[in-house]
Amino acid sequence: MDLPDDRRADHRRRRRGPVDPEGVVMSAPILTARGLVKRYGRVTALDRADFDLYPGEVLAVIGDNGAGKTSLIKALSGAVRPDAGEIRLDGQVVDFHAPQDAREVGIETVYQNLALSPALSIADNMFMGRELRKPGLMGKLLRRLDRKEMERQARDKLSELGLMTIQNINQSVETLSGGQRQGVAVARAAAFGSKVIIMDEPTAALGVKESRRVLELINDVRGRGMPIVLISHNMPHVFEVADRIHVHRLGRRLCVIDPKAYSMSDAVAFMTGAKEPPAEAA
Amino acid sequence: MDLPDDRRADHRRRRRGPVDPEGVVMSAPILTARGLVKRYGRVTALDRADFDLYPGEVLAVIGDNGAGKTSLIKALSGAVRPDAGEIRLDGQVVDFHAPQDAREVGIETVYQNLALSPALSIADNMFMGRELRKPGLMGKLLRRLDRKEMERQARDKLSELGLMTIQNINQSVETLSGGQRQGVAVARAAAFGSKVIIMDEPTAALGVKESRRVLELINDVRGRGMPIVLISHNMPHVFEVADRIHVHRLGRRLCVIDPKAYSMSDAVAFMTGAKEPPAEAA
C-alpha cells in the first residue's frame, strides 16, 4: 500500500479541470443549483441554497448536523423536488421527477440512509434498476437475468473496496453489519456513476481500512475525470481529498473555500458560525 | 470552551478505579463475558469472545467492519441471547431475556441503528419505557403523563449535547437529520445510565461540534465514576478518551491494549491483522 504523501501528490498531479478559485481559468460548472428552497411543514431545510460543481473536481460539502446537506443533495439527485429554485446540468435546466431520472443522466448517489432493500441479496441490490440479462435468446426473449455474472461483478466491486468480511455474496443485506451495508452502497455508486457521483457521508460507519479504500476510490474516480460531491463530517478526510469545500449553514451555502487556503479550524469555525467567512469566499 | 489538553489532563486526574494493566492493583471487573458464541445461520458473529469492563474506566472496542463488535454489545445489553458463554455483572451471572432486563440493572445502550420510534416525538423517545407521571392524583390514579416536564428535560439534555438545530422538540424523530437522531439516542443513554453505558458508534453521523460534545459527555460520565464501553472507528477519538482498548477481530477479543503504551498505528495494525499483538496484551 502506498504511503499517504505519495498518493496525495499523485492525485494532485492527475487532477484535471481548473478548480482553483484564485488560479487559472474556470471551466463551466457541470452541475449548478440556484435558490433551492425546501420546506418540511414548519421546518425549512433549504433556504435559497446555491451549489456549483465543476468538472473533474472533488467538492466537499460540510456543515452542522441538520444544516440541510442531505436535503441539498436529495434535490440534486431527484429524491426530493425542491419547492423553488432551479438545477442545471451542463447548463441545461433539469427537472428530476424521480431518482431514476437523475441516474439515467449519469448522476449516482450514495444516500445517507443507504437505500438498500433489506431482504434482497447484495448482488440484487447492487444491480437494482440495471440488471444484467443473459446473452442470447434467454436474455432477449425470456429476459432472464444473468445471476452468475452479477454476483461475480458484485464480488469484485466489494473486494476492490476491501470489504473482506462478507462471507456470502447471496447474504441478504439485512444480515450485514452497519459498515458492510455502507460498503455495498458505495460500491454500487462507484460502479455505475458516469457523470457525477454524490456521496452522503460514505464513511460514517466504515472502519479505518474501509474508509481508506473509499478515499482511494474517490481519488480513482477523480482520476477518471468524474466529479464527486462528498458530504462528510470527517475534516481530515475532507481536507485530504477535496478540491473545494462548500460550507453549508442554516439551509444555505455560506461560502466555498479552498482547502489549501484555509485551515481545518477555519472551516470548522465557518460551519459552526464561530467566525464569519471572508467576503471573497462567500 | 476548554482547550483540548486542559480537558485531557483534567479527565486523567478525575479518573477513578485502577485501570492500568502494568500499574497498580486492578479492582474486580464490573461486567465480564466469557466464551460468548453467536451464530446467524452460516455466519459466526461471535466466536468464543471474552470481555472485561472495570469500574470507572472508558473501554474502547475497535475492530474491522463485521468483526462482531455490535453482536458483542448486543449480547451484553440483552438485545440478543448468545448461543453459548456467560455474562457476569458485579461477579453475578446474569441472563438477560430482553433489553429491559439489562436496563433495569442500569446498563444503558446506544445502538448502532439507534432504536428510535420514527413516528414518535423526541421527548416520547427519550422517555420510552420510563415515562414521568404527573404528580398527585392525576398521575397515581389516572396514570397521566407529565408531558411538559418530559419535554423540558428532553430539551435540556439535547442542549447539553449542543444539538441546537432542532427546531421543535415535538418533531417526530423521522423528520430529524441523521446526526440529530444519533444525538437523541446518545442523550437518552447519558441521561439514564446508572451502572454502565454502552455506545455503539455514537459519533458516526455527528458533526464536529456534536462529536466533541459526545466526547465531553463521555468524560463527564467517567467523572461520575460510571464505566463506559465505546465502539468507534475513529482512532483519534478512541485514543483520546479510552483508558483501555479492546481489539476485536473475527468474532473474538484479539487483545486489550493500553493507549499509552501503543500507538494508533499499532492498534490499526492489530485490528486489521497486519501485525500480531504482543503476547502480554492478548
Add this chain to the structure above:
Amino acid sequence: QSACLITKTDTNPFFVKMKEGAEAKAAELGITLNSYAGRIDGDHESQVAAIETCIAAGADGILITASDTAAIVPAVQQARDAGILVIALDTPLEPIDAADATFATDNFLAGELIGQWAAATLGDEAANAKIAMLDLAVSQPSVGVLRDQGFLQGFGIDLGDPNRWGDETDPRIVGNEVTAGNEEGGRTAMENLLTQDPEINVVYTINEPAAAGAYEALRAFGRQDDVLIVSVDGGCPGVQNVADGVIGATSQQYPLLMASLGIEAIAAYAADGTLPENTPGKEFFDTGVALVTDQPADGVESISVEEGMDLCWG
C-alpha cells in the same frame, strides 16, 4: 348405503331443522348421512365442492338446497351421470327437471299468502298502505325474489319483472332494504325506512329474524302497535313471535318433512331404483305451506298459533 345433505348454510335454524330431520330418518333407515353446507347464503362453490366430494365418496343420493339454482346444474348433472339420485329440497333448480325430484315449499305461494292476509286485514286501508320491503341481499337470490314478488302479488301490486325485486313503481312501496336475513340487518333496514317515511304501516320481511329486528326498530320509534309485520318461515321462535304479537302472520314451511321424505326416497332408490313422484298438477312434490296467525282474515286460509307451534318446522 349413504346419502349427502347439502344446505345453503348450516347456521340458519331452517337448515338446522332440515339436517335434524334427515339425520333422524337416516338413523332410522340405517343410512350413513354426510352433511355439507355453504358458509353463507349464496356460497355456490362450496356446494359444488360438496357434490364432488359426494361423488368421490360414492354416495347413493344427494339432497340439496341450491344457493344458485341455475349454476349448480352442471355439478348436479355430473352426480346424476355417476348414478346418484339428486333431490332438490326447498328450492327448485332451474330448470326444475335438472334434479331427479324436488321436495319444496312453494316460496311464491308462501309470499302470496302473507300478501293476501295483509291486504285483507287492512281492508279498504290497503289502498293507502305504506309498505316497507325488507329483503335478503342485493344479489337477489331466488328465494328472496319469490317471497317478495309473491307478497306483492298477494297484496295486489303490479310486479313489473317478476324475477327481480325493486323495479315496482307502485307508490305504496316506501322502499326496499336488505337485511342479510338477521336481526341486526332487520333493525337497521327498518330504521332507515322509518326515517324515510314514519307512516309505514305494513312490513314485509324475508324471514323471522329480520322481522324480530324490524320489531325492535318499530318499538324504538313507538310504532310497534300500529304496524303489520308479515314474514315467512314458521320456525318455532317465529311462531312464538306471532303469539306474542310481534309478527302478524307468517307462512310456515316444513323443512324437516322435506328432508325425511328425501331420505326415504333415497333409501327406496338405493333399494330398487324407484324414483319419487311429484304432487299432482305441480312440477315438484309440494311439502306444503300454511299461514300461521291468530288474527285470521276473511278469504285467507290459516292455522292458529297452537297448530303452528305443534308443526313448527316439523
Add this chain to the structure above:
Amino acid sequence: MTETTGPSRDDYESGLEGSSTDVASFEGGRGPLYRIHGFLHSTPSAVPLIVLVASVLTFGLLVGERFFSPFALTLVLQQVAVIGIVGSAQTLVILTAGIDLSVGAIMVLSSVVMGQFAFRYGLPPEIAVLCGFAVGALCGFINGVLVAIMRLPPFIVTLGMWQIVLAANFLYSANETIRSQEIAEQAPLLQFFGERIEIGGAVFTYGAIAMVLLVLGLHYVLTQTAWGRHVYAIGDDPDAAELSGVRVKHTLISVYVLSGLICALAGWVLVGRIGSVSPTAGQFANIESITAVVIGGISLFGGRGSILGMLFGGLIVGVFSLGLRLMGTDPQWTYLMIGVLIIAAVAVDQWIRKVSS
C-alpha cells in the same frame, strides 16, 4: 509512550471556539396556512372530522330536515354504536401494526355466552355477563400469546381464530336464537344498553353513550399514559421499541386481551340493539370495523392515527348509508356509492395532508 505522542485531538477543533451555543428556538406560526398545517398534522383525527361535518351538511342540504333532525342524527349514532365499539378494539390492534379479523366472531360468541349462560344454565344475568367478558378476554389472550410469544403474524392468527370462534359459536349455540321477549322478562340486564334517554327529538341509547365514553376513555389512555405511548411505539417499530425498553410481549398481550374485552362489551351492546341473542349476528363487523379505522386515518402499518378518527370514520359511513337511503337510492347503488366514498374520503385526507405540508 508519553501523553504527547498520541494525537490526542485534531487541532481543527479549535475552530469550534466561539460557536453559538443557543438552542434553535421554535419558530411561531408563520401565517394561517402554517397554523392549519400544524393543526392537521398534530391532530390526525381532524381530517375525518371535517369530512364528517361536510357530509352531514351536504346530506342536510340534499335531503332536508328528515336527515338534519336531532332524531335522524342520533339514529346514526345508534346504528354506529356496535361498530364503533368493535372499531375501538380494532384500533388498538391496528395501532400495534396488527389486524384483528376475529373481532366480530368474539363479539358474537360473547353475546351468545351471556345469553346461553343466563338461559340454558339459569345463572343470574350479572354472572352470565361476566362470563361473556371472560370468554372475550380468553379469546383475546389466545390471540395475544400467539402473536406476541409465538411471533405469528396477527393477520393469520386472527384469521384462524375467526374461523375457530365462529364455528365454536355455532356449535355451542346450536343456532338457537334467544328471543327479545324472553330476555326482557327473565334477564333484562342483557338489554341494558338498549335503554334510552330522549332529549328533545334526540334519542341516545345507552349503547351509543357507552361507545362515545369508551372512545374518549381509550383516547385518554392512548395519548396520556405510558401504556398508550408503548402501543404506538410497538406499532411504529417493534424492534426499536424492544431495544428502547418497552416490554413488547407484555404490552401486545394486554392489547389483545383488552381488545377481546371490548368485543365482549360490543356483544352486550349488540344484544341491547337487536333485542335478541342471535348467533348469526355481526357477520360484517370485521370489514366494517376495519373500514371505520381506515377512513378514520389510522395507518394499517401501525403507530399512526387517533382513535377519535376511527369514531368519525364509523360515523361517516353511517351518515352516508342513512343519507343515501333517505335520498331513495337503490340498495345496490348505495353499496357502490359507499365504495366510491371510502376511496374518496381517504383521497381527500391524503390530499389535504399533502397540500398543507
Add this chain to the structure above:
Amino acid sequence: MTETTGPSRDDYESGLEGSSTDVASFEGGRGPLYRIHGFLHSTPSAVPLIVLVASVLTFGLLVGERFFSPFALTLVLQQVAVIGIVGSAQTLVILTAGIDLSVGAIMVLSSVVMGQFAFRYGLPPEIAVLCGFAVGALCGFINGVLVAIMRLPPFIVTLGMWQIVLAANFLYSANETIRSQEIAEQAPLLQFFGERIEIGGAVFTYGAIAMVLLVLGLHYVLTQTAWGRHVYAIGDDPDAAELSGVRVKHTLISVYVLSGLICALAGWVLVGRIGSVSPTAGQFANIESITAVVIGGISLFGGRGSILGMLFGGLIVGVFSLGLRLMGTDPQWTYLMIGVLIIAAVAVDQWIRKVSS
C-alpha cells in the same frame, strides 16, 4: 498554505500496511443441519411443501383409498384451480406490501362480462373473452393508479373497489345466471377450461393445468427477471427501491394491471369449473386467496416469499377440506379444524425457521 500544513492523513493509518486483502471465502456446508437450514432459508416454499406432503399422507392413512386415489387427488387440484389463479394475483400484490380485496369481485365481473357480451350483445365468444380481460385489466389499472400515483393505502383502495365492482356486477348482470346448457350450445369457448384430460383415474381439467402453468410462469418471472426483482424490492422498502432506481409507480401499476388480468383469467376458468356464468360466485375468493398466500409463507408485509408457496398453501387447504369432508366431519367442525390448521401451519413454519437459524 502548503501541502504539508493540512494534516493530510493521520499517521495511524500506516498500521494498515500489510493487512490481508483476501475476500472472506464462503464457508461450505458444516454438516447436514447447516445444509437443511440453507435449503429452507433459500427456498421459502419448502415448508408449505412439506406440510402439504405430510397432510396428504395423513389423510391417506385416515381416509384410505377414497382419498388416496388419483381421482380424489386430482379433484383437489380442480377444486383449488380458481383459488390458485386468484391467489397468484393476490401474491403479486402482497409481494409489493399491498393487499387486494377486490380480486374476487374482479373475477366475477370479468366472467359476467364474458358471458353477457356473448349472450346479451351476441358478440363472438373470442371477442367477449377479450372484453372480459379488458375489464379485468381496467379494474386493476384503476387500483394501480390509486395506489401508485395517488398513494392511497392498497387495503382501502381495494376495499372500495370490491364494493364498487361487486355492486356494478349485480347491477349489470341483473342477477341473471347464464345457464350451462346455453353456454355449451352457443359459446363453448367460455367453458374451455372445463375440458379435461383423463389419465388412468386422474382427471386434469384445463383449468387446473392453466393454474399450474400460470404459477410456474410467474415463479420464473418473479425470480429470474428484473421486473420480478423490482416487485420484491418495492415490497421490501418502497423508498429504498425508488432511491436505488426502480420506477416504483410504473412497476406498481403493472402489478395491479397484471393482477386484474389474472383475475379475469380466473373468471374464465371459473366459468369452466361451474359451467354457468353466475354473478353470485366467488364471494370467498378474497379470504381464500389470502389464506393460501399466508399459509404459503408469503409475508403480508411484502418482499418475502415464493409464489410456489402460495400454490402449496392453496393445496393444503384443499386437501384438508376434501379430507375432512370425506371423513364425514360436520361442516362447522371442518371450519374449526381449518382455523386450527391455518394457525398450526404458520406456527410450524415459524418454528422450523427458528430452529434451523
